[in-house]
Amino acid sequence: MTEWSGYFGLIMQGALVTVQLTVMGSALALVMAFIAGLGRLSRFFAVRALATAYIEFFRGTSIFVQLFWAYFVLPFVGVTLTPLQAGVLALGLNVGAYGAEVVRGAIQSIGREQYEACTALNLGRWHSMRHVVLPQALLVMLPTFGNNAIELLKATAVVSLISLTDLTFQAQVVRAQTGNTLVPFTTILILYFMLAMLISWGVRSLERRMARGLDGVRA
Template identity: 50%
Template sequence: MTFYEMLPLLLRGLGVTLLIVLLALPISGLVGFLAGITRLYAGWFLRSVVVVYIEFFRGTSVLIQLYWIYFVLPFLGVSLSAVSAGVLAIGLNIGAYVAEVVRGALLTVPQGQSDAAVALNFSAWQRLRYILLPQALANMLPSLGNLSIELLKATSLVSLITVADLTYQAKALADLTLQVGLIFGTVLLIYFFLAQLLAALFRALEKRVGRGLKRGGLQGG
């Protein structure tokens, strides 16, 4: 089998990988932002729930989390497709790390900014939306970019629950053709290229947010 004959299968697997990334990224972002904000500003009960979530998903293997969601949940009456299980496991795992990034970034905003918003009679939501989050976002974007790349790399694990992603297709082709170096070398380059795209996207977001803060008078220089 020539490389050009293998390429359609690799591209099909790439499409599945991109689908998982596109679904898991917003889940991790939404869960992470909600968890990070809740850990700082909610009551003790919700804070406790969020801390358990964060520490559990950061303290256990994402592979075991994936296996648990796909293989164990059906015994509890919750059955998910392999793709859904992969998206959920990866999204929740990366979301736990996003939560800590969000919490840390919010803590870097000077207390005077919040005090000034209180003096202007802003509500708690208005302070968060208009004052705290815009400034914190500039600090959290580099770490969020790194986590997006970690999420991309974690998608390769879904091949272990029979999802025909890029890694799964590469393994199948390598077993069939024994052209291990060519196939996995190609896959390495594909993952590297995708990681560079994500890094470039977040660098562009950093610049845009930085310009927005300067225009809004929220950042010096």
């Protein structure tokens, strides 16, 4: 029993690394989603082209290859990252590319009458986006952002390939040391599910709160 307690401690250490990856990767993905999503809607061709190139590249290439590039190839050009930094960078940029299309689509879904109301109130482009369009678009984005965060959580397992001690890596360590596959992998299966449910609950709670706050705007 004491031996298995130690192995469980290893898995919980891996869970902490997975949570760090998910939180930091999601933060980077959110930033990149808004930068690229708004870039796709820019009136300037160069900005639109740059945003489109980023989105298509990271959606069209494998997360495995992106991770290996971040960790193994970037040092050749003088950029050396720790396994955690490489994992956050690859996951954030990859998921951010998918999130960018969510941002673009949500903003374009806002009715023309909202923009006309902003014009009638003599609001500039920036103030219209910040105070009227984005608050309503965010409510549309949230469910998909939640799905993206869960996908990022599950994708953190790839960092075990660069020896980052996440949940999957620690489960493999326990399996190698005990010869038991069922216990460690069932444990991390439950932990991944619990973390995903926590993300879903958080997003639903935020969605309800924002919906109440937008009652006045929609009216």
